[in-house]
Amino acid sequence: MYAPGDVRVENRDVPAIVEPADAIIRVAAACICGSDLWRYRGIEQLTGPAPMGHEYVGVVEQLGSAVTTLRPGDFVVGSFFASDNTCEICRAGYQTHCVNRRPGAATGAQSQLLRVPLADGTLVATPGQPDADLVPSLLAASDVLGTGWFAAVAAEAGPGKTVAVVGDGAVGLLGVLAARQLGAERIIAMSRHADRQKLAREYGATDIVEERGDAGVARIKELTNGLGAHSVIEAVGTQESMMQAIRATRAGGHVGYVGVAHDVSLPGEELFFSGVHLHGGPAPVRRFLPELIQLIWDRAIDPGKVFDLTLPLDRAADGYRAMDERTAIKVLLQP
């Protein structure tokens, strides 16, 4: 990405092993993230041309000498932060906060070849070579599914719970799927788009709320005996969506927030008196990858349905436009 709205596909140097823990993978599929749009729209600053993409699946082409868990030819799913998966923070399940993490490491995944640092900690091999129709779902596990899943876990979605989901992008929709898998009793999707409502219902939403802001909060309260939801997933990252999530949560309830926050500031006094739990941040996708890969492999879940547009990599610019204009929920790029 050269500048807001300016995406180009061009030849770059072929990545090589730099550190012994690195892997080079041949990308089988990549995609555009809702978080890429912050820069595309000029809301997040871009300093010079930046290689884009952090969601990927592919085949291991080359391994550094220190990598022990992978072999060339393995089909792998990676998380968007490189992590060692061995430090205390990783072992507690917070790999995105790994003491050795490489935040920018998996950038440039919208490409044919990708260098992944800390390969043992970051990449998980699938049980075998996947059928072609499983590839989009495995790709979803790399971020949007893992992120929606973390949001549902952070919001403590589970049996007997009413879960509300703020945001009808791919993460919000997969938050619905996750809440369903975790056994939530009732799932309220907040969306005003017919196609997204339809997918939300397919993924397990029992109710749809079209109102937003205070009107949306009022509607959630109406549906929950005036109390608010037990669990609320926040998957947008704006001031309005965050406050909508907090206000739609009952006292003692949990907000799982995963929309990358932009200019959000929380009013201390309102927070103090709300009595809600807040937990979120960049999802430790790596924690959930083994379980999610197995669910996909067994065809128990179909998160790949969020990809409603597939383009060859050289048309990436069209993919950004489609996501920016919201004509596509999520765009898969085929190198």
Ligand SMILES: [Zn+2]
């Ligand atoms: Zn992403």
Ligand SMILES: [Zn+2]
């Ligand atoms: Zn770690």
